[in-house]
Amino acid sequence: MMTETQSMAAPSAVLERQKRAKFRRNMFYLALIVVGLVAPFLAYPVFLMKVLCFALFACAFNLLLGYAGLLSFGHAAFLATGGYVTGYLLASYPGLTPELGIIAGTLLATLLGVLFGVLSIRRQGIYFAMVTLAIAQLVYFMFVQAPFTGGEDGLHGVPRGELFGFISLSSNLAMYYFVFAIFIFGFALIQRTVHSPFGQVLKAIRENEPRAVSLGYNADAYKLVAFVISAGLAGLAGSTKTVVFQLASLTDAHWHMSGEVILMTLLGGVGTLLGPLMGAGIVVSLQHILAQSPLGNWVSVILGIIFVICVLSFRSGIVGELDKMYRKNFK
Amino acid sequence: MTMIFGVPLAVFMGQLTLGLVNGAFYALLSLGLAVIFGLLKIVNFAHGAQYMLGAFAALLGFRYLGINYWLALFLVPLVVGAFGVLLERFLLRRIAHLDHLYGLLLTFGLALIFEGTLVNFFGVSGARYATPEILQGGLNLGFMFLPTYRAWVLVAALAMCLFTWFMIERTRLGAYLRAGTENSQLMQAFGVNVPLLITLTYGFGVALAAFAGVLAAPLYPVSPTMGSSLLIVVFAVVVIGGMGSILGAIITGLAMGIIEGLTKVYYPEASNTVIFFVMILVLMLRPVGLFGKEA
Numbered sequence: 001m002m003t004e005t006q007s008m009a010a011p012s013a014v015l016e017r018q019k020r021a022k023f024r025r026n027m028f029y030l031a032l033i034v035v036g037l038v039a040p041f042l043a044y045p046v047f048l049m050k051v052l053c054f055a056l057f058a059c060a061f062n063l064l065l066g067y068a069g070l071l072s073f074g075h076a077a078f079l080a081t082g083g084y085v086t087g088y089l090l091a092s093y094p095g096l097t098p099e100l101g102i103i104a105g106t107l108l109a110t111l112l113g114v115l116f117g118v119l120s121i122r123r124q125g126i127y128f129a130m131v132t133l134a135i136a137q138l139v140y141f142m143f144v145q146a147p148f149t150g151g152e153d154g155l156h157g158v159p160r161g162e163l164f165g166f167i168s169l170s171s172n173l174a175m176y177y178f179v180f181a182i183f184i185f186g187f188a189l190i191q192r193t194v195h196s197p198f199g200q201v202l203k204a205i206r207e208n209e210p211r212a213v214s215l216g217y218n219a220d221a222y223k224l225v226a227f228v229i230s231a232g233l234a235g236l237a238g239s240t241k242t243v244v245f246q247l248a249s250l251t252d253a254h255w256h257m258s259g260e261v262i263l264m265t266l267l268g269g270v271g272t273l274l275g276p277l278m279g280a281g282i283v284v285s286l287q288h289i290l291a292q293s294p295l296g297n298w299v300s301v302i303l304g305i306i307f308v309i310c311v312l313s314f315r316s317g318i319v320g321e322l323d324k325m326y327r328k329n330f331k
Numbered sequence: 332m333t334m335i336f337g338v339p340l341a342v343f344m345g346q347l348t349l350g351l352v353n354g355a356f357y358a359l360l361s362l363g364l365a366v367i368f369g370l371l372k373i374v375n376f377a378h379g380a381q382y383m384l385g386a387f388a389a390l391l392g393f394r395y396l397g398i399n400y401w402l403a404l405f406l407v408p409l410v411v412g413a414f415g416v417l418l419e420r421f422l423l424r425r426i427a428h429l430d431h432l433y434g435l436l437l438t439f440g441l442a443l444i445f446e447g448t449l450v451n452f453f454g455v456s457g458a459r460y461a462t463p464e465i466l467q468g469g470l471n472l473g474f475m476f477l478p479t480y481r482a483w484v485l486v487a488a489l490a491m492c493l494f495t496w497f498m499i500e501r502t503r504l505g506a507y508l509r510a511g512t513e514n515s516q517l518m519q520a521f522g523v524n525v526p527l528l529i530t531l532t533y534g535f536g537v538a539l540a541a542f543a544g545v546l547a548a549p550l551y552p553v554s555p556t557m558g559s560s561l562l563i564v565v566f567a568v569v570v571i572g573g574m575g576s577i578l579g580a581i582i583t584g585l586a587m588g589i590i591e592g593l594t595k596v597y598y599p600e601a602s603n604t605v606i607f608f609v610m611i612l613v614l615m616l617r618p619v620g621l622f623g624k625e626a
Contacts, residue, residue: 071432119611122618126374126435127570131614134567137560138607145600255563259439266436301447307440311433312425 036180045172046244051284052183053241058264058276060233063190065262066271067199068226069206073129073258074116074136078231080143080253082109082238087155087248088148098161098169102182102239109235110228112139117227121220124209133255140253154249158242175244182240186233191273193229202226256300263303266310269317278318333474338596344475346592352481352550354588355488356543358581360565362495363539365574369512370532371423373434379562380445381537384411385544386553387449390460400463400549404487407545408538415537419530427529442559449555457552466549484546491542492581499577508532567610573623583621 039048057079064070086105089096120131143149150156160169169175193199205212205219213219242248251257260283268279283303290299310317316324333340360378367375375381388407392398398406418441426433462480469478499505511518511528519525544558551557564587572583587606595602613620 071435119614122614123570126368126431129432129435130374130566130570131610133563134570134607134610137563137567138604138611141604141607255559259443262436262439297451298447300443301451304440304443304447307443308422308437311437311440312422315429315433 033184040173040176045176047288049176049179049244051281052179053237053244054264054284055277055280056183056186057234057237058261058268058280059187059190060230060237061261062265062270062276063193064226064230065265067194067206068202068223070223070227071129072132074132075234075261076253076255076257077136077139078109078113078234079238079257081112081139082106082235083242083248083252084143084149084155086239087158087242090161090243091155091158094159097165098163098243102236102243105239106232106236109238110232113228113231116231117224121223121227133258136255136258143250143253152250154247156247158246158248160243160246179240179244182236186236190233194273263307267306267317269319272317272319272323275317275319341475343596346596347589348477348481350588350592351585352484353591354585355485356547357565357568357587358492358584359488359539359543361568361572361580361584362492362577363536364565364569365577365580366495367533367536368574370508370529371434372431373423373438375536376435376438377441377445378540379558380442381411381415381540382544382561383555383558384445385541386548386557388541389545389548390458390553393460404545408542411541412534412538416530416534419533423533424526446555446559453555455554455556457554460548460553462549480549484550487546495539496577564606567606571610571613571620573620575624576622579622
């Protein structure tokens, strides 16, 4: 949905510019990391952790929509699978350390991603959206009926435990830095994927699939890998969220959640690396603020209105619009 | 007592009827989706919400204006359809030139708005809408008891499906619609007012959903969330059938209803997931759908 243009300047000039751009980007990321490290002293850590979990979820979703052009309406299934698996394991096996629980949850979500992916990439465009939505609903019903999820009540009192067996996560500050590390890992993985040759082919497929196929690329294989990475990271976000809040519930599996992550990505900017982070921050803050105001019951209506406004007149999202402004005025 | 695979005939037939009635709703709704998709190329995510609006319009019309069931069956589709016309004219048209995924997202936002607003006013518990007196009770067919209202729903839904089929396949307007589905730019070059046709088509699809909503009002609790879970099943039905043909949508809808009903008899645990499993099976064996004809 966003295209990157590259001018045909002399090779050395291009190289020089790319180098400078890379340097600027690295400095920017460094600044972000510093902000992330200081943040828990300025804001409530639990709130920040919620933002980071949803930001990772949205980043994972954006990898698929923004860089492969696939609109999944079923990403809640991965978030919930990660959450339930981690929650169940940590609650039933007290000796298990949280990082192992999170790895297990992520692995299962990745596996589910393979299954989902193999089925859904058989159809394109809006059919892809409908298929993912339908399979996610199937997963939802399975969670409702499965014995280990606690049905309508969900899983409560999941212990945070001790990281690597010796770092207690019971303090919110320790928990925050663990979540922050996970987010950095996920974000770096996505950043690497997008800027790798694999990411370039993915963009080529998004822009013109028949052409990419005619050039000899196996489009389905590329899409599947992108889907699986995205599903795995969404599962990682769900697993982490469960450890933070010590609960896993059906809310995470509901299709509303799949819609929310689309909104976060759209609002922040589809196909931009920082957009989902910003979108998640705004949506989570909005929900937080609205929940305490008299408008508490109107959250879904307000989200719907933002959705409509975004689609009608704000399609590049906040980061996308800022980027456009920057390009117009400073280049 | 006659048994079918270890189940009493009356129970079997009862569930089969329930399944057929559900299937009639799947058929009506997937038909509306297919008609809209054909010309506008968007998936109307607000279809479930518009079905719900139909049921609510009937309920509120009766409560505050004393509009009876039969009048509602006629008036509600017109009113909700007119609302759909406004949505198309002022919102959907503005993004018609973009990637069709945006249409899906826009209608999703609209569905959230409609649902959320009604939840605030009426809660989620659902209200009852009285069955019209003439359709109360049931018919004793000897081997089973057939509730009159369910029989009526089946007849009315099928009649509406056939009416739609006739309109699209056998009338001049329908010919325009089919031609527009094939190539709307050429149609416009021939002097047909395509934007108007698109607006009316969307309105008609929405009216179909509202008609289904009025039919459903006496059967199911009328609640703001009645449409959304149904819509996801209808999406699966659409994937199974493919949106290529009108008759395909009707047949797939009814067949899925029957399969769901039979699952309720023999393996009730899977009754709300069976259609999704059928969808997965179809995706593996025939990805374009049973009646689909894409390359």
